[in-house]
Amino acid sequence: MGIGGSDMYRQQILDHYKNPRNYGEIEDATFTHIGENPMCGDTIEMDVVLDDDEETISHVAFRGDGCAISQAAASMLSQELPGTDIEELQEMDRDDIIDMLGVDISPMRVKCAVLAEKVAQDGTDIYFGEKDIEQTITED
Ligand code: FES
Numbered sequence: 001m002g003i004g005g006s007d008m009y010r011q012q013i014l015d016h017y018k019n020p021r022n023y024g025e026i027e028d029a030t031f032t033h034i035g036e037n038p039m040c041g042d043t044i045e046m047d048v049v050l051d052d053d054e055e056t057i058s059h060v061a062f063r064g065d066g067c068a069i070s071q072a073a074a075s076m077l078s079q080e081l082p083g084t085d086i087e088e089l090q091e092m093d094r095d096d097i098i099d100m101l102g103v104d105i106s107p108m109r110v111k112c113a114v115l116a117e118k119v120a121q122d123g124t125d126i127y128f129g130e131k132d133i134e135q136t137i138t139e140d
Helices: 007-018 068-080 086-091 094-101 107-127
Strands: 031-037 042-050 057-065
Touching (some): 031 107, 057 068, 057 107, 094 107
Antiparallel strands (some): 031 042
């Protein structure tokens, strides 16, 4: 799988990959956004529901195709994000995702790890009119 780290974390990643949490669609999501890792063509599409205050994330669902790391990161993030403030989401970076996964990620696989995070961040920016893109492409 190209990842190092303890067995416990590797097991956790495989569990999220095989039994993704919050997999599916949310009808009437506040916004939906899709991203791709151009290295492999793998995708994550995410639905996000914001609270009425439009500051707090209340629900997240995703669907996608890809490697264990990209799909497990999306699954874990879908559990982490509800209750999170939009500003906290925008401040997340690759280190937060690597911490969440709990494994060493080779530079090649970082794009897999951050795909879901970038999709959530870009989707938010598009919704609030701060970005105008069709699709997220993982750049780093
Ligand atoms: Fe495609 Fe990981 S190999 S996202």
